[in-house]
Amino acid sequence: MKELWNRHISEGDLRAYADHELSEIQVKPLEAHLKTCPDCQHTLAAVSTRSSVVQGKFQTLPVSTPELTPTWAARARLENMIERKESTTVFNKIFSKRNRTAWAILGIVAIALSLLAFPGVRAIASSFLGLFRVEEVAIVQVNPGDLPQQLGSSAQLEMMFTEDVQVEEEGEAFEPASIEEAESAAGFDIRLPGEVDGEPELLVKPGTTVTFQVDVERLRGILREIGREDIEIPEGLDGEEVVFSASTAVAAQYGDCEFDPGAAREEGYDPDDVNTPYLPRCTSLIQMPSPTVEAKPGLDINKIGEAFLQVVGMTPEEAAQFSQSIDWTTTLVLPLPANEATYTKVEVDGVDATLITEPKGQRNSQYMLIWVKDGILYGLAGPGGMETALTIGNSLQ
């Protein structure tokens, strides 16, 4: 900027002047020139008018976000990002606030696990007790709208994952060269369906142990955050451990199982929109020895189950009724969104199985079939409906 305004003043300087952003040394000569220069007066008026028009537009934008997360909670989220991003970015995506559905599921799993740790009576024995082994599958229908929304943004829950849950994986997943190699890694006989076209691609996923150390204060905090302080947590379990173990699993995949973002997008898949999941033309069968949960004895498992059901939206009465109809020590209870899938009991592979299907009329509908036979948990999923599911499920050899 010139010290003396012997030429016309630039629009930028006039703008700064109008915004009171010039120093006193600059203002005096500018005003002196302005007094005598109609051109500059005109420019100033035009600049000021335009800026007030634009300012008016910006005033329609809200000044502050309606849901500002408290600084300390945001700081805890950031800590998680730092931890997670250093290992994997996928995990971080799960923790994204945008990803509320995934969050809610994680939340349910976490709460299911944590609820398993609450005994009705104080644990006295020091040895661990085999508590749970999957023999059956039961579905509880959940209305996503009834889930505590706060699960998706619970900072306490995030911290629990970071601090109290330890995941130990026995190794990296790998593609075995043969079925024999897969069997020797898995330690059980692998069965494959006859009624699927193509050769299977096998994937061996070594076992995982999840150790959850009970932090009673934190659990109370989570229940407080989701507005369920009515669910009681007994004293005396602080610091105790609950161990969830899944043995080696083997997946057999048939068809178009590689995720190809380009091809998916052409079919209308939008990676930013959780409501349009990409449904590959891939049939997969997962088999693994039944996972187990171990904790100290003395657990009133019915009460725990009922609490879990209440968290996913049942009334205490409904929860009590459901709880009495199943054996919690042998039943894997899967929450299923009521609007998005239906389920039915079928017979497959000579045993009772649970078939989950999407509502009729949906494009690319998928099924999922779950059953347990001889201590092995099977999960079959693919495109199609009940008929396809039963045909493939019954063809295991």
Place this chain on the structure above:
Amino acid sequence: MAVKINHMIKQRPVKTGDKAGVDIQTDVANAFEALFRNHWNRVCNIVYRLVGDPDEAEDLALEAFWRLYGRYRSGEIQENTGGWLYRVATNLGYNALRARKRRRAYEEEAAKELIVSNAGENTAAEVDSREEQERVRWVLGKIKPRSAQILLLKYSGFSYSEIASAVDVAPSSVGALLVRAEKEFEKKYRELEGRQP
């Protein structure tokens, strides 16, 4: 890990202000904590004005702080940390805004439906205001990134020197850049109005 977070939350460092760059060598952690505490709300609010979705704004704000953390840890930190933070945050917001453009068509449809279905509940003024916000954001996505940043910061109460440090220009250029940005904004806004029935 437990110790680390608790330490960070409970022992809130007492340093304030934007002297983070200076203190970095003596107390990196404290400097970062102070910066986070002092700027979290403001960064969130600015990004929210730009993207209009509270959850997305928070994710983006965290992303900006996460990148800043990376700089701290790698020792890359120099002066003008605050300015860097707002530049990155508004860039992320701007990119998010533009990434949404390809979904615009059906979003507009959805918005129309929303307006129709809520017609009984919302006053005409509320509907107008929401439409106006979307128009402003649309225009911001259309003009040059730096222009959008400058306007956003200016009309969120930033001084010229703060704007200058955020977009990395001399404070004496801010006036001229503002004028240019406002011209761009006005032009695109008129185009938009001209296209509407």
